[in-house]
Amino acid sequence: MRRIKRSPHPFEHYLIELRGASRGELMEVAEALGLGLTPEEMEAIRDYYTLSNRPATDVELQTYDQTWSEHCYHKTFKGVIETPDGVVDGLLKTYIRRVVEELKPRWCLSVFEDNAGIIEFDEEYAIAVKVETHNHPSAIEPFGGAATGTGGVIRDVLGVWADPIACTDVLCFGPLDTPYEALPKGVKHPTYLFRGVVAGIGAYGNNMGIPTVNGAIYFEEGYIGNVVVYAGCVGILRKDEYVRAVKPGDWILLVGGRTGLDGIHGVTFASAELTEESEVVSRPAVQIPNPIEEEKLKRAIRAVAEQHLGSGITDLGGGGLSCAVCETARRYGLGAEVWLDRVPLKYPKMAPWEIWISESQERMLLAVPPQNLEGVLEIFHGEQTEATPIGRYREGGVVEVFHQGVRVAEIDLDSLFKPPRVRRRTTWRPPALEEPSFPMPRDLGEMLKRLLASPNISSREEVIRTYDHEVKGCTVVKPLHGWNAGPSDAAVLKPLRDSWRGLAVSCGLKPRYGRIDPYWMAASAIDEAVRNNVAVGGRRIALLDNFTWGNPEREDRLGALVYACRACYDVARAYGMPFISGKDSLYNESPLGPVTPTLLVTALGIVPDIRRVVTLDLKRAGDPLYIVGVTKPELGGSEYYRLMGFLGASVPKLKPGEAMGIYRRLIEAMDGGLVRACHDLSEGGLAVAAAEMAFTGGLGLEMDAAAVPREGELRLDLLLFSESNGRLLVEVSKGRGGEFEELMGDLPHARVGWVMEGDPLVIQREGEIVVNLPLGELLEAWKTPLGA
């Protein structure tokens, strides 16, 4: 191509003449270099080079491509959106970050600015947390994609100097019984993806010795073409270890694994739609995992943190060195010079631009003051991992990149971090849906068993057992509770040896509701995450948002996203719980259409004393069982409707004020020692939650459906399986029911039954027994293997 000329140097390096280029020519350049930039962005770059009056280099253009990608810059969340209800000036600012800005909680130490969100744990320690998506790579290569997702999010936590103590994973697949004929070319079967992703997550977490303690697996048709993989990590650090004080003259240290050709253009790939060709074209964009390298890296970084030898740190993720160097230099108001020929390579003869943007795993960037360099190098040497000074920070907002003595890029950070703002429009119309009408099944016990066995409710034991969830010996409430391995609402960790303070980790996601209404889907996801946390005694809750959405350039997808974001603000603000970190993955489109719009909400709560923690298993015969919250005819998107073959329209809504009132009182009741067991009502509603409490504890239960507080007309099956938000079942210590009722006051609550010695689970209504099943049968149904 006329505008691209190879430079005379003895390595691959190109000069690109953008001055005077037309839009068409610019896009030809973009295509030739494999850039994902839009015409508007290419024009902005051309204008910069016209003003600077020089040709661009390939290294420079690749830097713009990486930095301006949706993956790195979150253009959509930062852009201007015209909606039918007015202009939204940045979704992130307007809805997500605004909660923390308005609440200004003292305990939020760093939010939405660093690799991970940081909140206070106690006076001395802080908690760091991040949740990432790794959808695109997992669709191509499930094992490597999921494993590097976990590896990447662990590095995010290391990237604020924290010691990773727990992982989470939330996975969404197409139904495992999807017929092969239904798969378009290039789309892999859900069973293949499921096995690969689960193995990848387990392999990485287990090898690194970080327990995988919380998560979810969801099956839905909308995920056949777009598998969704969320990987999260929680870390702990002493507050004084959080150092960010890079000065001019500090060394730039590249540490950990070597740089190779894996993961080239990963962010560009992640910001595009999946096509039939993705397998062939984008396989090199998927990185290769090596958890043992990262284990060594972790030890060394923690040693540097404990000895306060570094002045800054960041993860090498999307965009590789290019993003890590430019972003850190920008953050500290500095520039930098980097010598690419010093970067240790997996094999020789990589072009400068490839070294600069490679996303090879298990690498991080450290800033080290000159006087500490020797000490830091010694630490890495002692852990048998490499650390190489590849450049220095310096004054001025320019990053210069050299290779074999030749300057291959001169990047002006002001221009790099001012991409043209995206301007998008939305329309969203509620889908035309109807509430189904069908006769009530005769045998509700049979329905209950079928629900327990359904893929979105049944036991995840076969997966969870392959994750080490107890390494480090700090998992106080495990994901599988007790000897019957019941489903815990949240995991609770005791991270410090000499403190009883605990951390509750929970999540919520309601993808199916999104097919009816994105606003209530998001509201329900937040409420579920919070409810799960409250169920074990968590409070002072912090939230994380992770959106997986379709192409935001299509107005309907973006319209739904705006509604979901709006719900995030409304509910989080009403709950007084800030979002502290988040990540979005857009462009999840395949030949089958967009992904089911999915919001994962992760919640982190504090349990002041783990000796007071509450679990879901029924504990003593003779105890009364209470329900809190109101049951409504809200079955749209429910598992019960799905089982009957419907979607429905009556999506569960939420009254945040009332729900939060209930949660506050419930926590008071727990602190007062009134609560013996507690379990959240979610998929499958009241009957499923009651069954889970009973078989986990190995104790029977007698329940009266007539006593359940309700609103509206509710047929018995709908009452038992409704998924209304804001509800929990609570076992109260015998003889203390009065105290509990007094505490709940006029908030909706009712005693619905009693814990019984041994079998069975009995549900009656006005004397008529409608469910009567031995616990063994319920447990067996619930333990139906996935894909059976």
Next chain:
Amino acid sequence: MRRREIRVLILRAPGTNCDGETVRAFRDLGVGVDVLHTQRVFKERNLEEYDILVFPGGFSYGDYVRSGAIWAKECEYHIGRDLEHFIDQGKAVLGICNGFQLLVEAGFLPGFEGKARYPQVALANNTTGGYQCRWVHLRHVNRGGCLLTSSLPRDALLRIPVAHGEGRFLLPREVEREYLRRLYENDQLVLRYTKPDGSYAEGEYPHNPNGAYHDIAGICNPEGNVLGLMPHPERAYFGWQLPDWTRCEEPPRYGDGRLILESIVKYVERRF
């Protein structure tokens, strides 16, 4: 020897990841504990300073080749003689999970005639379900020959978790009977998997979580001072680590894992 004079060395290699909780457990027992990178010990050759040596759980060097194999060869090469000397003096060696795999790969266990040149038994891939993280029931079947568990009553039932992908204890088929007989004659069997009622698991999953031959979960050398365990006592040390501790009105202060670690410490107290 007084308890506070006892010194425990916990070795680690790249990929070792259970050193933290193992340190915490031993410290709670009131003994002195050091964790050292294996490279440092290769250089300093300072095993002599310690009374108890622990190879903790993890995935040393990624467990490539076979679990524990690379680290075992490395240890044999650099400190093989020192280890043999350490053991000959009657000092205590404990291998947990990956550590057990290492002791087998290095030929210290079962060690019918002292250290073997090649592994005599194997900890093979689990037959069921791949990697397994779960609590199991165990019976202490040793008759007193295992010096390190001699404080545990015979037939004591223990509840401790396992977490491994390669834990299936296996004897070479052609000498299976003979080796088992020798393990019995030398009193080298220490822990076997049982059902919750205390009867042997008889290979039944999930009670025997990996398909181990004869439900074997842990063995010692004929002299009784080298012990290898697939279960993780350090994860069953405190009462709040148990899977059902929230059911107890008064949760126990400690779990069954402590019995094993304390028994090792008691042995050193008595012996030296």
